[in-house]
Amino acid sequence: MNTPGDSEATAPRGLELTPFHGLRYDPDRVGSLAAVTSPPYDVVVRPDGVHLLQDSDPHNIVRLILPQSTSPGARNEQAADTLRRWIDEGILKTDPDPGLYVYEQRDVDGTLQRGLIGALRLSDPADGVVLPHEDVMPHVVADRAALMRATSANLEPLLLTYRGDSATIATPQIIERTAEKPPLLATTTDDGVSHRLWALTDRADLAAIRADLARHQALIADGHHRWATYRRLRAEHPSPSPWDYGLVLLVDTAHYPLRVRAIHRLLHGLPVADAVAALDGLFRVRRLSVPLPEAQAALAEAARAGNAFLLAGDGAFHLVDRPDPALLARTVPAGHPEAWRSLDATVLHATLLGHVWHIPEDSPAHIAYLHDATTTVTKAERDGETAVLLHPVREEVVRDLARQGATMPRKSTSFGPKPASGLVLRALEL
Template identity: 30%
Template structure:
């Protein structure tokens, strides 16, 4: 992912999220902690990482003594390859350096693409510190240079250190990278990269909160870096349901900036869903909303949150609603069928097109953030494949 020329100051939108470490992006070796294959994606693993969090370290130590967990003797970077439903993803897993701060967009090593709730990030920070564990890597994507892509492919052609199928059906292969030349190649190749957060915005914010509080061991945070040109993550849409909103009110709000067309049925409406258009329905009537290409090239999701929802709030306020009652309650759905369930003419589902990587890239390079739950990068690795212990006394 390439940054723009110039020395643009961070925009107001980007100042609303935690800062980025300054380039170069750096992944440090660490001692990987792995659950036994039988425990990966097993419900008991999730229970072991649940409340009370201060007991997590003791539970995991017990599992380690029983042979249900393994801690590597020496630090390494890891190549993790996982396959699910025919999609194979490969990524480099390391401890992302958080010790520096960028002051401009061009200096930023890591860029978020959607909003977060800071209270949720704070809860995650407290939880991870109490556990003494970084339980899963955040997913970062970039367009990797040829040098690092060749290293990854050559490594993937060799015999892995670990290979197994987990309880969720994911197939995993893991290589520990400790060779000095490999580590130097990775460091050199990542130096000019800007890494986009695909999944883990709140955990990333929690990392920085712990780092700024100078918690021992939290100058780094667990991350997996995926080359979107090599083994691309699939981007899916996340649809919205606006609760206790009428479809004609949505149509009126959307008509202020878009072209609204009423459609006779589901099939004809969904046929119009595309990069510049969304579909809305109350389960009985259907309409499509198309926005023209403008100078900012806003996506339908940005138009929904930036144009339609504010007009719905203003309309509700004008009719006497106040406080939270003037803001439509949103729920989020990863499938069309889930979004359409239970509308009964009382709620409105807004079906959105799946974004592509270029759209997300263009948005962050323009200094903007997408609304929360803007994208669904898939597939994600199962919990427990690679973790990073962070004891309170330091690494």
């Protein structure tokens, strides 16, 4: 199998990104485009972030991607009713021509990312066209599937990456040329990131992009649960149907490299003192009475030598490293590539959660996954729980493991910048 993003001239089918009729907010019917957007559903901190987004505008997309009600069924019905009402009232309007969408994000630090939003034909895992690198949690897939069934819509794109080469230069040229034109929309969100969107409907351009992408495979950078949801729903509907496709943002990282950050853990019901005590004789633990940035710098230095973690929640940081080799040999599953066995996330889930702290990794009652380190520490200190901060994995490690067919533990990585939710939706009934 070729590496993710390598040319796939011999593959039975490469990436097939299809134009669709985008469903977008009418800027004249909402307070501002920035006020109706949201981070992806799994990045929104709940419940505080949901309430903040709901209060920002009565039509914020969070009312669709994270509806609030008394039961899962009621939440999904509410989202479906809200979507239909917004379409009927003209809050959301359908673009007249099917197309792909060039999407640009520019961060406050100058980072620029451009990619294509479209409906990607879903492939079978054996085809190797779309490569996952993380496991998923079944209850999350079931929750997302129920929401998509109810709304009959892809409410937010997942993020895929591929690596273009000298033989596929048409696509980046088309993207750059399109970005010189006036956009369909432009807005800047509260985090200072500017977003611009263009419709790409020229038949010659679409044909050139289709030919380019047919030679490539992609890595799922963000959205494993949504990809698993797309595949589940496709299996439920006779083909051909709109469920044969799923909404994605596809980025050529040869031109626009992504950042890779860690996803942190919040362990409910486990005080830091108990977490540290359980590590006695198994890991080295050092208390750090320093601010978060200095603690993370110490974590980065320790991670260069081996597995390392930061625990927090009691007003200080505890640097955990140098695991007992015999403990790792006993607890980390064999039969995997060495790069997988030595991942911090592997050791965290197999050794610390599974054998030292006895915490079920798939139970929301016991563990939460948060993208922001400051938020994770703050919540741990507020509730007397344990925050586990990780150091990010290098992108080349992720790609190499995906090439080998090895999936990393769930929520191992956070690629970004992530697409904002609410800029363009895909209604399957259109």
